Amino acid sequence: MREWFSKLNSWFVNLTEPMERFSADDEARKQYLTQVVLILMCAALLLFTLLVAAGWGTGMFSWGDLTIMFALDAPIVVCLWLARRGQWRWGSYLAPALMFGLGVTGSSLGGLGTMFVIFYGLAILLAGMLIGNRAQWVMVGLCTITHVGLVGVYELRPLGEQLAVAITLSGGFVGIALLQWFSTRQLHHALMQARATAVDLRAEIAERQRTERALRESQAMLQLIFDHAFDGISVYEEDLEHSTRRLVDCNVRYAEIAGRSRQELLDIGNTMPIQKDVGIPIDHSQFVERLDAGVYIGHFSWLRPDGRDNVVEYAAVPLHVDDRFLTIGVDHDITAQVQATQEREAMIEELEAKNAELERFTYTVSHDLKSPLITIGGFVGFLEKDALAGDIERVKADMAHINDAIYKMQRLLGELLELSRIGRLMNPSEEASFEAIVREAVELVRGRIAARGVHVEIAPNLPLVYGDRARLVEVVQNLLDNACKFMGDQPHPRVEIGARQEDSKTVFYVRDNGMGIAPQHHDKVFGLFEKLDPTTEGTGIGLAIVRRIVEVHGGRVWVESAGPRQGSVFCFTLKFRV
Amino acid sequence: MFNILLVEDNPAHAEMIIRSFEQNDPTIGIHHVSDGEAALDCLFGRGDYAAPRPAFRPDVILLDLRLPRRSGLETLQTVKSAPGLRCIPVIVLTTSEAEGDLSLAYQYRANSYLVKPVQFDKFVRLMQDIGVYWLEWNRGLCAGMPTGANMSDREAQ
Numbered sequence: 001m002r003e004w005f006s007k008l009n010s011w012f013v014n015l016t017e018p019m020e021r022f023s024a025d026d027e028a029r030k031q032y033l034t035q036v037v038l039i040l041m042c043a044a045l046l047l048f049t050l051l052v053a054a055g056w057g058t059g060m061f062s063w064g065d066l067t068i069m070f071a072l073d074a075p076i077v078v079c080l081w082l083a084r085r086g087q088w089r090w091g092s093y094l095a096p097a098l099m100f101g102l103g104v105t106g107s108s109l110g111g112l113g114t115m116f117v118i119f120y121g122l123a124i125l126l127a128g129m130l131i132g133n134r135a136q137w138v139m140v141g142l143c144t145i146t147h148v149g150l151v152g153v154y155e156l157r158p159l160g161e162q163l164a165v166a167i168t169l170s171g172g173f174v175g176i177a178l179l180q181w182f183s184t185r186q187l188h189h190a191l192m193q194a195r196a197t198a199v200d201l202r203a204e205i206a207e208r209q210r211t212e213r214a215l216r217e218s219q220a221m222l223q224l225i226f227d228h229a230f231d232g233i234s235v236y237e238e239d240l241e242h243s244t245r246r247l248v249d250c251n252v253r254y255a256e257i258a259g260r261s262r263q264e265l266l267d268i269g270n271t272m273p274i275q276k277d278v279g280i281p282i283d284h285s286q287f288v289e290r291l292d293a294g295v296y297i298g299h300f301s302w303l304r305p306d307g308r309d310n311v312v313e314y315a316a317v318p319l320h321v322d323d324r325f326l327t328i329g330v331d332h333d334i335t336a337q338v339q340a341t342q343e344r345e346a347m348i349e350e351l352e353a354k355n356a357e358l359e360r361f362t363y364t365v366s367h368d369l370k371s372p373l374i375t376i377g378g379f380v381g382f383l384e385k386d387a388l389a390g391d392i393e394r395v396k397a398d399m400a401h402i403n404d405a406i407y408k409m410q411r412l413l414g415e416l417l418e419l420s421r422i423g424r425l426m427n428p429s430e431e432a433s434f435e436a437i438v439r440e441a442v443e444l445v446r447g448r449i450a451a452r453g454v455h456v457e458i459a460p461n462l463p464l465v466y467g468d469r470a471r472l473v474e475v476v477q478n479l480l481d482n483a484c485k486f487m488g489d490q491p492h493p494r495v496e497i498g499a500r501q502e503d504s505k506t507v508f509y510v511r512d513n514g515m516g517i518a519p520q521h522h523d524k525v526f527g528l529f530e531k532l533d534p535t536t537e538g539t540g541i542g543l544a545i546v547r548r549i550v551e552v553h554g555g556r557v558w559v560e561s562a563g564p565r566q567g568s569v570f571c572f573t574l575k576f577r578v
Numbered sequence: 579m580f581n582i583l584l585v586e587d588n589p590a591h592a593e594m595i596i597r598s599f600e601q602n603d604p605t606i607g608i609h610h611v612s613d614g615e616a617a618l619d620c621l622f623g624r625g626d627y628a629a630p631r632p633a634f635r636p637d638v639i640l641l642d643l644r645l646p647r648r649s650g651l652e653t654l655q656t657v658k659s660a661p662g663l664r665c666i667p668v669i670v671l672t673t674s675e676a677e678g679d680l681s682l683a684y685q686y687r688a689n690s691y692l693v694k695p696v697q698f699d700k701f702v703r704l705m706q707d708i709g710v711y712w713l714e715w716n717r718g719l720c721a722g723m724p725t726g727a728n729m730s731d732r733e734a735q
Contacts, residue, residue: 363676367644370673371588374694374701378594381698401590 025191031088034130037095038083042076045069072098092130096139099123100146107147117169120147121176128180140177144170232257232312232331237324240284244270245327257312257333259304276301276309287325290318299334310335364527368412372405379405415541422548427468434462434508437469438497441476448484452493456480459498463506465574471549472574478542479510479570488515488565505573513567522559550574580713581607583636585617585653586671587645591694595640595671598705606709609634614648617641618656621663636666638712641688643672643679651682658687665719667712 049069076098079091100123106116120143128136148166226233232254236245246269255262258274265271272278278300290296295317301309316329379401386394438458442449449456465472480495487493496511517525526547550557554575561568582599586592592610599606611617619625623633639657643650650670657663667689672679675693683691692708695701 363674367674367676370696371591373696374673375588375590375594377696377698378701379590379698381702382594382597384698401593405590 030092030130031083034088034091034095035080035083037126037130038076038080038091041095041098042073042080045073045076049073095130096123096126096135099126100139100143103143104146104150107150117147120169120173124173124176125180128177128184133181133184136177136180140170140173143173226251229253229330232329232333234329234331236327236329238287238318238327240287240325245272247271248326254331257310257331258302259306259308274303276303287318291320311338360527365412365416369409372409372412375405376402412541415545419541419545419548422471422545422552427470429467430469431464431466432469432472434465434472434499437465437472438462438476440473441480444473444477445480445484448481449495452484452487454484454487454493454495457494457496459496462499467553467574468549472553475546475549475572476510478546482542482570483510483512483514483568486515486568487512490514507571507573509569509571511567511569515568516564516566517559517561517568518563519561522561525559526557546570546572579605579607580638580709581609581634581636583617583620583634583639584608584610585612585614585639585645585650586610586642587612588642591642594701595705598702599709601702602706602709606713609636612645614645614650614653616647617653618648621657622660637718638708639666639668640671640708641668643670643674643683651679651686654683654688655686667716667718669708669712 049066052066052069075094079094082088083091099119103116103119103123106119124136124139124143127139144166147169148162229251230253232251234250234254235248237248238245247265250262250265252262255265258265258271260268268274295315297313297315299311299313301311303309311334312331313334314329314331316327319326319328379398383395383398383402386398435458442456442458448454476497480497483495484493490513492513494513497509498511499506499508501507526543547557550572555573557570557572559568559570580603584592584595586595589612592612596608596610599608609620611620616626617639620627620634623631627634641650641654645653650672654668654670657666657668664687668687669690669692670683670688671692671694673694680691690712692704695704
């Protein structure tokens with residue numbers, strides 16, 4: 001029994017309690033409806049008043065009634081004004097109260113069953129809509145009691161009839177109220193569900209936005225790395241059936257290394273034609289092998305449009321993703337390193353050669369300077385002996401030997417100094433006419449040329465040369481001097497100086513028809529202090545100087561001679577731009 | 579009477595050596611040539627030394643290394659490869675103290691390697707010692723023996 005009662009109670013409370021959860025919405029809705037209703041009522045009343053005033057239904061209403069009707073507008077307007085100001089509660093009470101009043105007035109005038117009962121219905125509806133659930137039920141009770149009471153007062157019907165009327169009326173009013181209540185409840189349910197869904201949606205959207213943001217950030221970071229990495233990164237898709245590949249994506253640096261724009265490379269797609277030494281295209285089985293092996297390293301070169309082909313070292317990883325065969329590569333331009341290594345090796349070679357030369361030089365020098373010292377030491381001793389013995393002739397001879405040796409040392413030292421200077425003190429290079437250089441050299445050797453009666457011929461159309469003019473004169477002078485010295489017993493000594501073209505290089509030559517040089521000595525003649533014939537004058541340093549000067553100019557010097565008595569041709573080249 | 583073949587291109591040095599030896603022993607016969615080629619000619623009895631002159635058989639050869647036409651080391655090598663000549667002691671007498679020359683000289687079977695001193699008294703002493711050691715103390719093998727003069731060219735190479 002108690003259960004039933006409490007259940008009933010809770011149901012009743014449920015029926016009548018306001019929907020507090022949505023009170024804010026409710027308030028707004030009621031406020032809005034209040035205003036609408038007040039406006040409608042005001043307008044309807046005005047219209048009615050005007051119509052009646054205009055002449056419609058003249059019999060029914062007196063001028064007094066009209067005034068009242070007109071006056072009724074006032075509170076409506078006031079309430080409307082209040083509602084606009086936010087005090088809409090007045091309006092929400094006024095409207096149902098007005099309807100109720102109209103109902104009471106109308107039914108007391110017109111009796112039971114008149115259409116003024118509608119006003120009761122409207123009052124109930126408005127109470128429910130504008131005030132609340134509880135007010136609605138209050139209004140139901142009020143209307144029923146009032147109408148039945150009034151009718152009873154005015155029409156004095158029998159109790160049974162009155163009761164019947166009361167039940168019918170109340171039933172009707174209750175029905176209206178229930179309908180109102182039910183529809184409101186449905187509305188509230190729908191609203192609640194919508195709310196819940198909205199909350200869920202919002203949460204989901206927020207979550208999704210967070211995820212998106214995280215994804216964007218991660219993508220931005222990856223893109224940053226991809227774009228700014230100083231190594232080239234590439235993604236190739238392999239077409240293993242046709243043994244070809246296509247560039248799917250790469251970063252800007254990759255394109256830079258290739259000497260093209262990124263878009264160009266992507267358009268080209270298959271980059272194998274513009275690469276060198278990249279290895280034969282691989283087929284399916286080879287790729288699968290590589291998949292197992294993992295990272296592999298290699299080298300290749302790009303054929304760049306600007307001609308500056310480079311050497312690239314790469315580390316590549318083959319992948320099998322989603323039925324696609326991809327190769328991801330990270331490339332590093334090692335051209336600079338390769339060049340540096342080559343340069344270093346060249347430099348080491350040069351240094352080794354220079355070292356060897358220096359050793360030879362030191363050896364030769366020490367030996368050739370020691371020799372006169374021995375002479376001096378020896379003859380000083382003999383001199384003493386001979387002086388004590390009073391042998392004047394011998395004394396003179398001894399002193400001559402000593403002086404010769406001293407003089408020889410002096411000359412040696414002088415020429416050594418000259419030789420060592422050549423490497424360091426060079427005049428700035430300039431363009432000069434080889435013919436002018438030759439003529440100057442001829443002038444310097446004039447004495448010896450005349451003494452030996454040599455006929456010197458200078459070839460025509462000699463080219464321009466680029467180098468240290470004074471040194472080049474020395475070269476020609478030394479060669480010319482040598483040619484004249486080593487004429488041997490040639491009755492018609494001739495020297496020809498000219499230039500010829502050999503494999504796009506210019507070869508300068510000094511040809512003589514003198515003693516010639518045996519093939520086994522062709523290299524030795526340029527050696528320091530090497531003299532094939534010790535009886536000739538000179539220290540044997542001339543050709544060494546020639547070689548040094550020519551080498552400093554980036555060229556090469558050599559001698560061509562068939563053998564003794566068959567003349568010789570001394571040739572040399574110069575690098576044009578030193 | 580002893581004979582020395584002196585192979586020396588520097589005339590001043592040659593004079594010094596000859597004078598020193600003659601001072602110590604006026605009976606010594608020194609034959610001086612200025613290059614390796616002449617030395618070989620002399621030893622093999624060819625060229626300027628061809629028959630009918632008999633080939634020169636010195637008791638000892640004093641050999642300088644820096645020679646024109648044919649270097650001292652080459653000459654040494656040739657002498658020490660020739661069957662009839664290899665018994666003659668070859669003494670390298672040079673200004674060079676280079677290790678390379680030293681090792682090559684012994685590789686080619688030089689009997690001794692001497693460096694010319696700069697000071698006079700040392701120089702004289704050295705020449706004296708050479709004479710005493712190699713001519714008096716040392717027992718030579720082919721000294722004084724008239725060999726098959728004018729050897730065939732094949733051997734002479």
